[in-house]
Amino acid sequence: MRSRNRTSSGSTRDGWIDALRKIVGPDACLTSQAELYAYACDGLTLDPHQPEVVVLPQSTEEVAEVVRACRAAGRAFLPRGAGTGLSGGAHPLNDAVVISCARMNQILNLDPRDRLAIVQPGVVNADLSVAARSEGLFYAPDPSSQQACTIGGNVAENSGGPHTLKYGTTTNHILALELVLPDGSVVQLGSATGGATGYDLLGACVGSEGTTGIVTEITVRLEPLPEAVETLLVIFDGVPDACRLVGRIIRGGLVPAALEVVDRRTVEAVEASVYRAGLPQEAGAVLILELDGPACALPAQIEHIRALADEAGAQEIRVAADETERTRFWRARKGAFGAMGRLAPDLYVHDAVVPRGRLPEILEEICAIGDRYRLKLSNVFHAGDGNLHPNISFDRRDPDELERVIAAGREILEVCVAAGGVLTGEHGVGTEKRDYMGMLFGPDDLEAMKKLRATFDPEGVCNPGKIIPSTRACLESNPKARGYDRVPFT
Amino acid sequence: MASSKSDALANFPESLYEGTLDCVHCGLCLTHCPTYRVTGRESSSPRGRIYMMRGVAEGDLPFDQTIADELHLCLGCRACESACPSGVEYGSLLEAGRAAAAEAGLRPGVRHRLEGLALRHVLPAPRRLRAFTTFLDWAQRLKLDSWLTAVWPRGLRRAWSLLPPVPPRAARRPLPQFTPAEGPRRGCVALHEGCLMPELFGAVNRATVRVLSRNGYDVVVPQGQRCCGALLAHAGDLDSARSLARQNVKAFTSDASFDMVLSNSAGCGAALRETHHWLPEDGAALSSRVRDVCEWLDEVGLRAPLGHLPLRVAYDDPCHLVHAQQVAAAPRRLLEKIPGLELLQHRDAEACCGAAGTYGLLQPEMSAPILEAKIQSLAEVEPEVVATGNPGCLLQIRSGAEERDLPFRVLHPIELIDAAHHAAS
Amino acid sequence: MRQTLSTDFKAQWEEASGSPLRLHDPARAYAGINLEAVAEPADGAALSRVLQVLDEHQAPAAILGSGSRSWLGNPLRPTRIGVSTLRLSGIDEFDEADGVVRVGVGTTLDKLAEKTARSGWWLPIDSPGRGGTVGGALATALCGPRRRGFGPVRDAVLGLDTVLADGAQVRCGARVVKNVTGYDMAKLYVGSLGTLGVMERAWLRLRAAPETALVLQASLEGAVLADALAVARRATTRAITVIDESLISVGAPRLGRPPALGKRHRLVAEFAGDGPAVNQDANWLTDELGAEPAPADSIESLRDLQTFQFPIGVRVRFHTRPSQGEQARTLLERGGARCLICPEPSVLTAWFEAGLDEGEDPWWLDQVFAVIDEVRAHAEAEAIIEALPEWAQGRRDAFGGSPVLGLMRELKERFDPNGILNPGRFVGRL
Structure with missing residues (x-):
């Protein structure tokens, strides 16, 4: 971490910071070193960058003015939600000004007739579903961090979650955006009707990791709460068996609301945490399977699953007895990432996608890679989407282990890509995988992406340094370039 | 850079640094943190505070006033612990961080220093505390307070307004050292009576003894027990807290005749339960035997009959019960057993009310919006009684309700159980 | 403008692009433009060379498939070459x-x-x-x-x-x-x-594929969209439309069944999914609206109907929020249109039929445009004009523009700076 010595008052050193302070108010303009330190990274703690100033605007107008002031001062800028991202998308590179949306947290309109809501970007994902519940609706994308992450952040990352199997990811639920462009103008993309004419700029902006502008208002589609929900735990000897059942379910045409696999190491960590749910710790793998829909259809589906599970060699099937137990299962699943923090001081959460039919063999390969590099590797993933999350627990203060973590991570991605998979299914590219983009895309592919980006941000001032590798040569994984070497006590 | 890595670490206890490493920076705590919710600042969030402390320990960041202020802005409600999958012991980190700040000479504001004086010299000394309540009693009777406070600064005025009417002297007389069980004896329990409780909530203590006795327990109130020290520890005065804890360990462990040490104050109960954090060698002997009174009654089961109590009751979780002791269902289960009592569900029952020990007095600007949200969510369900098991919360919610002229009463759950027993007899 | 492409050009082209160029004589009409030659690359590499040649010569081209949906969009700007994608198959x-x-x-x-x-x-x-x-x-x-x-x-x-x-x-x-x-x-x-x-x-x-699928139809009257929306929101609804009865006889006769007396609209719904759930919804629809089974190929009939065109007429597609659908329908029917409506997401296709006179009738067209604009304004709808009489081609941007046309121009400029790809066809005549 580069730390600069600064005065905490920040009084007149730079006129442009005063200008920002005038726009948002002194209380919403952070300049003291300690405060800025808290904004140096998101859920990816490697390679933090301390910003020079953080502003917390409260309206679209304030955001637009902040953007114009940054442009006038020749400063880059980036949006930040709750900082729960896992790919470094919210790391302020190039001394970018952090525009935090934490105070833009109002649900502006919740319309049950048209089943939509208009929200500010700082609204917490779970809060929206809680608010919609009384109207019999919910907001479907449910990233594991949903109790903290914001809708604005979800839009930037096109976040997924366990229930995307049936309901789709964030992009399938966004009807319109209000966007402050990098030149400070405000535009509306998309339409509440879902029928906006012209190029699908809305679709291109969702998942653009905050590089096309600052989203200030979001119109989302809400889904009706299903009439009935059943959550099952299917217990297996090993992860590959669980994956085989997933394959059979997909092939058989049943689309569960979620199909999640948790391996033994993860179960142990979760059961030691506040999110414990009574998952069987002796099992090799637990498949969390959720069915939802009309009540009359579920009994037959459960029978169908039972038959398939028996064929796949499941040890046992448990059906959640009630809503409380169901909630406990899901809290356990969603707390899994953080719970891994118990195993070692650091955790590398990987994110890759492979064709679902190839899950068993690829998981075996991934586990072999972990063993080969003598790493503590665990798997908890969205099996129904083929979205893997191999987690490596490590201690970054051990430089040798760190090297092995990086080498193994790269090898895992190579295996996934070779199988027809991709580098990330829901965490985004950010800074973490920027330099791996060459594994999947050639120069022309990246050039096309740059054209899209330049349409919105010709000068590259909005969240610079993300997604697209800085130079074509920089496709090698270089631990130094990625900041892994900057660790204490080495 | 103000200090080199080793200097920073010299000021920073190794155990505190190790503790910060448990945090994987996932951010799940953010929305559970009352101060983050009000400010939107990540430096006012648990993750931010931990990361800043880690930055200090790693020599990236000088230990400055901003960090000390953020540590003091924390309510210590520990809602983050209930959300933390990595099991970060935030409460301990906070106490150690505040102590390190004090050691580093980062002096908090005047209000905090006054607090320190009061905490060190009044709460742990029963005679001084009694003298203070007597003064308060007279001041209230003579209506001195209305003209006295008129000239005080706003913060102090608000602090004064939190103080309840002092109960009559009869309610403040000491508890009997031994109360025998009524009916067949099921066991013997010791009661930690607290420092403020006997002075301001003597009625709750008495109700607690009655309920325990009616349910078949001998109740002893061991001599030599002291204030739990929680408020001192929260303020960063770990030395004084340790000294009180030692006396409590002695008072409660020298006699093995009772099964359990019970507390009816969530804050004290949490502190007693974590005595081993302060006294790693001999604290466990006490901390392993502490239970909240509602938790205990729920565990052993109520035996005495419960009469009809036709009331609409909202149970609000004290932070130090739900987050620090992970007790949430027990008090609700007890209340639900009372015939006629309707238990209401209000939003964010487990969110802090802003009392947080002395916080309401020291950080009125932050405490006020937090209390407002709490009162709003309570008002929405229109209760007749709000039940909560901690003196600070009782005072805070009472004052919030009075300010908005809301008609509900605020009681300790044990008082409702006592009333139900009474109604049955 | 017209200048016949020579056979020499054909040879040069094929050498440069590696892709056969089929000359048309007479020229083939496509979206109102007569193309003289069509390139038919068989793979991505050939397509790449074809476009490179065109780009170097700044020669605009029509991008062609089978032509079955070429009615969508603005008229192509004068272009002599087409690039067919038909051989990129398999x-x-x-x-x-x-x-x-x-x-x-x-x-x-x-x-x-x-x-x-x-x-x-x-x-x-x-x-x-x-x-x-x-x-x-x-x-x-x-x-x-x-x-x-x-x-x-x-x-x-x-x-x-x-x-x-x-x-x-x-x-x-x-x-x-x-x-x-x-x-x-x-x-x-x-x-x-x-x-x-x-x-x-x-x-x-x-x-x-679903375990079970059933198609039902029912007659509706009054505020038809309230009923239709309730059907759309059943758990197993896969297809749902409400159709003006008078369209059925002209555009979808295979739907059969004479219109019920006094009921102007017909609802056709398809339920698909698990047997019990589908039956539950079908029974519900039968009880609520007296629905009956519809012919097996009803969905195909509806798809046909969506592209039906009167000899002289205008077809427009509107997108509204579901709550504005009824308002849009009322305005359109009052303005003389007949509608096919999908209630959620709310899409209305409206047909305006001109009189029998085959001559130009600008007054009638202005009336139609006025109704379209009224629906746009009052039902907060987007409108896309899908078909116009031949004499009215190009009078309006078929897509009705976009509030972010500037960004779209910028995008087009970066992806196709020489404007060779389907020039003029898209929104804002990009």
Whole structure:
């Protein structure tokens, strides 16, 4: 971490910071070193960058003015939600000004007739579903961090979650955006009707990791709460068996609301945490399977699953007895990432996608890679989407282990890509995988992406340094370039 | 850079640094943190505070006033612990961080220093505390307070307004050292009576003894027990807290005749339960035997009959019960057993009310919006009684309700159980 | 303008592009333009060379599929060469375990759907009309009656190989069903009428065939959209439309059944899914609205109807919020239109029929435009003009413009600086 010595008052050193302070108010303009330190990274703690100033605007107008002031001062800028991202998308590179949306947290309109809501970007994902519940609706994308992450952040990352199997990811639920462009103008993309004419700029902006502008208002589609929900735990000897059942379910045409696999190491960590749910710790793998829909259809589906599970060699099937137990299962699943923090001081959460039919063999390969590099590797993933999350627990203060973590991570991605998979299914590219983009895309592919980006941000001032590798040569994984070497006590 | 890595670490206890490493920076705590919710600042969030402390320990960041202020802005409600999958012991980190700040000479504001004086010299000394309540009693009777406070600064005025009417002297007389069980004896329990409780909530203590006795327990109130020290520890005065804890360990462990040490104050109960954090060698002997009174009654089961109590009751979780002791269902289960009592569900029952020990007095600007949200969510369900098991919360919610002229009463759950027993007899 | 392409040119072209060029004599009409030659590249490399030649010569080209949906969009600016995608066909890989398929855009929808259906997978692309290619369905991104169940066309697209105007062969997405690796470029190419690049091959996501599917119809009167919305919101509803009875006899006679007395609208709904759930919804509809089974090919009839055209008339598609659908319908019917309505997401297709006189009637056209503008304003709708009488072609931007046309111009400028791809066809005549 580069730390600069600064005065905490920040009084007149730079006129442009005063200008920002005038726009948002002194209380919403952070300049003291300690405060800025808290904004140096998101859920990816490697390679933090301390910003020079953080502003917390409260309206679209304030955001637009902040953007114009940054442009006038020749400063880059980036949006930040709750900082729960896992790919470094919210790391302020190039001394970018952090525009935090934490105070833009109002649900502006919740319309049950048209089943939509208009929200500010700082609204917490779970809060929206809680608010919609009384109207019999919910907001479907449910990233594991949903109790903290914001809708604005979800839009930037096109976040997924366990229930995307049936309901789709964030992009399938966004009807319109209000966007402050990098030149400070405000535009509306998309339409509440879902029928906006012209190029699908809305679709291109969702998942653009905050590089096309600052989203200030979001119109989302809400889904009706299903009439009935059943959550099952299917217990297996090993992860590959669980994956085989997933394959059979997909092939058989049943689309569960979620199909999640948790391996033994993860179960142990979760059961030691506040999110414990009574998952069987002796099992090799637990498949969390959720069915939802009309009540009359579920009994037959459960029978169908039972038959398939028996064929796949499941040890046992448990059906959640009630809503409380169901909630406990899901809290356990969603707390899994953080719970891994118990195993070692650091955790590398990987994110890759492979064709679902190839899950068993690829998981075996991934586990072999972990063993080969003598790493503590665990798997908890969205099996129904083929979205893997191999987690490596490590201690970054051990430089040798760190090297092995990086080498193994790269090898895992190579295996996934070779199988027809991709580098990330829901965490985004950010800074973490920027330099791996060459594994999947050639120069022309990246050039096309740059054209899209330049349409919105010709000068590259909005969240610079993300997604697209800085130079074509920089496709090698270089631990130094990625900041892994900057660790204490080495 | 103000200090080199080793200097920073010299000021920073190794155990505190190790503790910060448990945090994987996932951010799940953010929305559970009352101060983050009000400010939107990540430096006012648990993750931010931990990361800043880690930055200090790693020599990236000088230990400055901003960090000390953020540590003091924390309510210590520990809602983050209930959300933390990595099991970060935030409460301990906070106490150690505040102590390190004090050691580093980062002096908090005047209000905090006054607090320190009061905490060190009044709460742990029963005679001084009694003298203070007597003064308060007279001041209230003579209506001195209305003209006295008129000239005080706003913060102090608000602090004064939190103080309840002092109960009559009869309610403040000491508890009997031994109360025998009524009916067949099921066991013997010791009661930690607290420092403020006997002075301001003597009625709750008495109700607690009655309920325990009616349910078949001998109740002893061991001599030599002291204030739990929680408020001192929260303020960063770990030395004084340790000294009180030692006396409590002695008072409660020298006699093995009772099964359990019970507390009816969530804050004290949490502190007693974590005595081993302060006294790693001999604290466990006490901390392993502490239970909240509602938790205990729920565990052993109520035996005495419960009469009809036709009331609409909202149970609000004290932070130090739900987050620090992970007790949430027990008090609700007890209340639900009372015939006629309707238990209401209000939003964010487990969110802090802003009392947080002395916080309401020291950080009125932050405490006020937090209390407002709490009162709003309570008002929405229109209760007749709000039940909560901690003196600070009782005072805070009472004052919030009075300010908005809301008609509900605020009681300790044990008082409702006592009333139900009474109604049955 | 007209200047016949020589056979010399043909030889030069074929050498440069490596792709056969078919000369037309007489010229072939396409979207109102007579093309004299059509290039038919057989793979991505050939397509790339074709576009490079065109780009170097700044020669605009029409991008062609089977022509089945060429009615969408503004008239093409004068162009002599077409680039056909028909030979970019074939099913490269069909992963039956995963429910994904890689296909050349020249493949016909019917062929692809038939192949996947044999293995129990549905192609979730439900484009209005008949026939046509995968490329056409993706480029127009039009939705048919099953929009409720299938979602928008873009949701079916997992990955795309596209050739840009400068000949760059670019890929985006992949075969996996969840992916955020880089910008979601496929969103740009889908629905852009070939004006940003020419799609070559696509990875598509399939849907498992339902256990049961039932199509029912019922007659409606009054505020028909309230009823229709309730049907649309049943759990198993896959297709739902409300149709003006008078359209059925002219545009979808196979739906059969004479109109019920005094009821102007007919509802056709398809329920698909697990047997018990489908039966529950079908029974509900029968009880609530007296629905009866509809002919087996009703959905196809509805798709045909969506492209039906009066000899002289205007066809417009509106998108509204569901709550504004009734308002839009009322305004349209009062303005003399007949409607086919999908209640959620709310899409209304409206037909205005001119009198029998075949001459130009600008007054009538202005009346129609006035109604369209009224619906736009009062029902907060987007309107896309799908068909105009020949004499009225090009009088208005078919897409009605866009509030962010500036950004769209900028995008087009960066992807196709020489304007060679389908010039004039898209929004703002880009």
